[in-house]
Amino acid sequence: MENRVLYVRLPCNPIFPIGVVYLSDHIHKLFPDVEQRIFDLGAVPPLDYAKALDASVDEFQPTLLVFSWRDIQIYAPVGGRGGNPLQNAFEFYYANNPLIKMRGALGGLRLAVSYYTELWRNLGLVKRGLHRARKYRPEARAVVGGGAVSVFYEQLGRSLPRGTVVSVGEGEALLEKLIKGEDLAQERCYVVGETVPRDRLIHEKPANIEKTACNYQYIETIWPEFSYYLQDLDFYIGVQTKRGCPHNCCYCIYTVIEGKQVRINPADEVVAEIRQLYDRGIRNFWFTDAQFIPARKFIDDAVELLQKIIAAGMTDIHWAAYIRADNLTPELCDLMVKTGMNYFEIGITSGSQELVRKMRMGYNLRVVLENCRDLKAAGFNDLVSVNYSFNVMDETFETIRQTIAYHRELERIFGADKVEPAIFFIGLQPHTILEEYAFKQEILQPGYDPMSLMPWTARKLLWNPEPLGSFFGQICLEAWQRNSNDFGREVMAILEEKLGCADLEDALSAPIEIKEKQLTSVG
Numbered sequence: 068m069e070n071r072v073l074y075v076r077l078p079c080n081p082i083f084p085i086g087v088v089y090l091s092d093h094i095h096k097l098f099p100d101v102e103q104r105i106f107d108l109g110a111v112p113p114l115d116y117a118k119a120l121d122a123s124v125d126e127f128q129p130t131l132l133v134f135s136w137r138d139i140q141i142y143a144p145v146g147g148r149g150g151n152p153l154q155n156a157f158e159f160y161y162a163n164n165p166l167i168k169m170r171g172a173l174g175g176l177r178l179a180v181s182y183y184t185e186l187w188r189n190l191g192l193v194k195r196g197l198h199r200a201r202k203y204r205p206e207a208r209a210v211v212g213g214g215a216v217s218v219f220y221e222q223l224g225r226s227l228p229r230g231t232v233v234s235v236g237e238g239e240a241l242l243e244k245l246i247k248g249e250d251l252a253q254e255r256c257y258v259v260g261e262t263v264p265r266d267r268l269i270h271e272k273p274a275n276i277e278k279t280a281c282n283y284q285y286i287e288t289i290w291p292e293f294s295y296y297l298q299d300l301d302f303y304i305g306v307q308t309k310r311g312c313p314h315n316c317c318y319c320i321y322t323v324i325e326g327k328q329v330r331i332n333p334a335d336e337v338v339a340e341i342r343q344l345y346d347r348g349i350r351n352f353w354f355t356d357a358q359f360i361p362a363r364k365f366i367d368d369a370v371e372l373l374q375k376i377i378a379a380g381m382t383d384i385h386w387a388a389y390i391r392a393d394n395l396t397p398e399l400c401d402l403m404v405k406t407g408m409n410y411f412e413i414g415i416t417s418g419s420q421e422l423v424r425k426m427r428m429g430y431n432l433r434v435v436l437e438n439c440r441d442l443k444a445a446g447f448n449d450l451v452s453v454n455y456s457f458n459v460m461d462e463t464f465e466t467i468r469q470t471i472a473y474h475r476e477l478e479r480i481f482g483a484d485k486v487e488p489a490i491f492f493i494g495l496q497p498h499t500i501l502e503e504y505a506f507k508q509e510i511l512q513p514g515y516d517p518m519s520l521m522p523w524t525a526r527k528l529l530w531n532p533e534p535l536g537s538f539f540g541q542i543c544l545e546a547w548q549r550n551s552n553d554f555g556r557e558v559m560a561i562l563e564e565k566l567g568c569a570d571l572e573d574a575l576s577a578p579i580e581i582k583e584k585q586l587t588s589v590g
């Protein structure tokens with residue numbers, strides 16, 4: 068049977084659609100005769116989605132529609148597609164002033180409308196594309212996957228057409244089988260209306276496929292709009308250097324989606340991929356790994372890659388990534404600066420070693436500081452985003468004071484204007500240790516809908532439990548009022564005004580308590 072594969076990246080903010088690029092590259096390497104096409108709704112204006120999808124299906128007449136859905140969850144401290152979701156929610160939940168509460172309620176309503184509209188619109192696009200493709204190819208089939216589907220695979224299946232394959236995690240092995248017409252029973256997927264998701268499906272290991280450099284010469288031929296992403300030179304194009312993360316941070320699902328086993332993409336292949344983009348004018352790269360240096364034993368791999376980038380003569384690039392700064396050495400710091408790392412995010416979550424341990428993050432905060440000093444000494448003079456999520460577990464006024472002490476030390480190292488405190492509240496995700504903790508604490512009941520944006524559920528999923536929930540609510544409201552453009556720094560300043568700052572040594576030491584044993588036994 069002839070296979071014609073159409074990859075539809077569902078609407079998304081303009082982030083390079085690396086997932087469908089890699090999938091189509093993989094399939095082409097295995098089946099060079101299979102006709103493929105990439106169609107990116109991220110590059111189409113919203114009013115034209117349906118029309119543009121129809122035109123693409125009419126023209127290509129696919130037998131397999133591969134829908135890639137990147138993100139659904141929108142809680143973030145920054146302006147999202149429907150406004151600033153965190154601000155709206157907090158104004159509604161915590162404001163004393165009725166006018167502000169009303170503004171929050173209206174903002175929240177607007178947000179909920181835009182959230183559900185997007186959800187239904189994307190589900191509608193899947194149905195529409197499949198229906199239209201069947202006019203030409205009655206045997207046409209749809210398969211859905213991507214970050215959003217991996218997180219919400221159990222819920223999304225309920226609203227998709229019968230026969231749709233719902234995929235969790237990486238799609239390479241699954242697509243291979245679909246093209247060969249083989250049985251899918253061993254893959255991380257289920258078929259709507261025919262099979263149900265296996266228990267703990269998401270915890271199953273991904274296939275061990277060694278990645279080779281993406282062939283962009285081929286990608287250009289199947290993706291007419293590729294040049295859209297080459298025009299804006301400030302854009303960071305995704306390049307993956309490894310998959311998987313061995314850690315267990317209590318709120319994180321990456322380690323389940325990508326698996327705990329770290330699989331390194333060979334450095335020569337990564338460099339060959341960067342080179343192709345470089346030759347097309349790209350200078351900014353985002354290493355899309357869950358963590359660029361997941362543990363100390365992967366330091367050598369990072370060193371090898373960066374050395375090879377220099378050896379390839381690509382000395383005028385910039386790159387960014389999520390970095391576990393506990394895994395740096397002076398040599399690596401030097402290479403990071405030499406190869407043009409100009410932004411990184413560290414997700415320490417709290418500046419209190421005691422809490423960092425309770426959240427099972429495996430970080431030694433003292434080592435992070437030492438490594439940051441090495442990075443500064445190596446000449447790093449750009450922006451660092453430090454992700455803090457207050458009130459995850461057992462937060463107290465003392466642990467808040469410790470976080471402030473820690474943050475001020477980071478500011479002393481890099482310069483206050485270079486360290487951006489990104490204040491997140493955790494959006495609780497299914498299949499995480501934090502979800503189990505919420506069940507045990509009876510904050511959530513098994514069977515809750517993790518995709519619901521109804522105020523009573525959203526209030527629990529936007530993790531900020533009492534007794535400190537209202538306190539943080541008030542702090543954030545004040546910060547937005549004072550200066551919403553510098554929210555993170557305002558939050559830190561207000562907390563310090565109200566609570567003071569601990570001694571750094573207290574932040575860095577974590578006495579073992581009996582109580583902690585109970586928490587770490589969760590999950």
Ligand code: B12
Pocket residue numbers: 079080081082083084085086087089090133134135136137138139140141142143210211212213214215217218234236237238239241242303304305307320321324325353354355356357496
């Ligand atoms: C790197 C990253 C970022 C970077 C991206 C930088 C860049 N220029 O590319 C930055 C920091 C900018 C970012 C931002 C955000 N991100 Co982000 N990000 C990631 C991360 C860690 C990796 C994504 C990636 O590129 N992986 C590498 C590529 C190759 O994999 P992939 O695209 O997922 O595709 C593979 C599979 O998904 C699958 N696949 C994909 N499509 C399909 C389709 C089919 C049919 C099949 C079978 C398989 C399949 O196969 C592909 C190849 O193996 C993931 C978490 C994770 N570990 O997956 C979160 C993740 C994608 N992000 C997420 C979110 C929410 C966001 C934000 C919206 C956060 C926020 N609230 O602000 C923002 C904004 C994004 C936007 N659209 O504007 C969520 C999305 C799910 C959700 N909860 O809704 C994820 C899954 C994290 C999470 N668990 O919450 N992100």
Ligand code: SF4
Pocket residue numbers: 312313314315316319320321322357358391414428
């Ligand atoms: S280190 Fe990062 S990616 Fe890994 S489990 Fe922790 S939060 Fe998730």
